[in-house]
Amino acid sequence: MPTRKQRELREKAAQVRTNGEYNEDAAAWLDRWMTESNEGTRNDRECMAFDAMLDAYGLGGIPSGQWNSLFDHATRINTIFEKATTWMNEAMMGEVTNYSPTATFDEVILTGIELLKPDGADGDPTGIHAEPDGTLLFGTINIEGEHRKWKFDTIKELADRWYDENDATLPDGDDPVTYASIGGSPVNTMDGTFFGLLKGLGIDNG
Structure with missing residues (x-):
């Protein structure tokens, strides 16, 4: 039985892509929860968001080993990209550069669907x-x-x-x-x- 938070995450994850379109508002909500919430560790929150997005794509039944590998790949990319955007922000005196873990997760999942x-x-x-x-x-x-x-x-x-x-x-x-x-x-x-x-x-x- 999913918890209230799991249901909420699945609802937002399902909104990330609606009718084939990427929903930036829903993605921004997931981004904020992953980066700013005090619920568990950030890695825990990213795992929950990634799982919710898999469910939204109807992939909850895929063997976990395959998707764990994709999640590891996604988090490594996020770490590299976040460091790059932080460096850019400092180099450009605080100018904001858009960075979205949700967008990266979405791309990795879409690619995984094709690969598998x-x-x-x-x-x-x-x-x-x-x-x-x-x-x-x-x-x-x-x-x-x-x-x-x-x-x-x-x-x-x-x-x-x-x-x-x-x-x-x-x-x-x-x-x-x-x-x-x-x-x-x-x-x-x-x-x-x-x-x-x-x-x-x-x-x-x-």
Whole structure:
């Protein structure tokens, strides 16, 4: 039997995405509760919010080991991103930079849904698993809190753009990476940043 707080969190989590749209007011409520409430530790509150969002997506019955791994990934990204925004705030003399743990959790869950999607009834692969071998997919969060998705047919394609001095469109080196896979298999992002991804792929070890 869920507690009153669990019911309240599930209600807000269900509002985060309504009719396919992201609800910033509901996300802001969850953000405030995770960061400002005195109920338990912050990690406890983040776990409860993450569980509530899984329930909102109808994923409460997914084996816990898979989602625990995703939660660990999400909290590591949040830690990196929070440090980056704190540094930016100080560097810009207190100017506020938007940061949302809820938005990161939402992105990680959406990505997890694709990564864990089973084959179709006819045996055909679905989601990320349908990508041809060698296709590199990853997501990043920029300093403004925007989630971006990237796709490269080969690692060389990313390497060529990384070393192209005229290409300024790639993520910043310290942008958090929300997920990364090659042909559906996870990629080690080292420290969870774009630089870490480049090192993990052997593109830039300097």
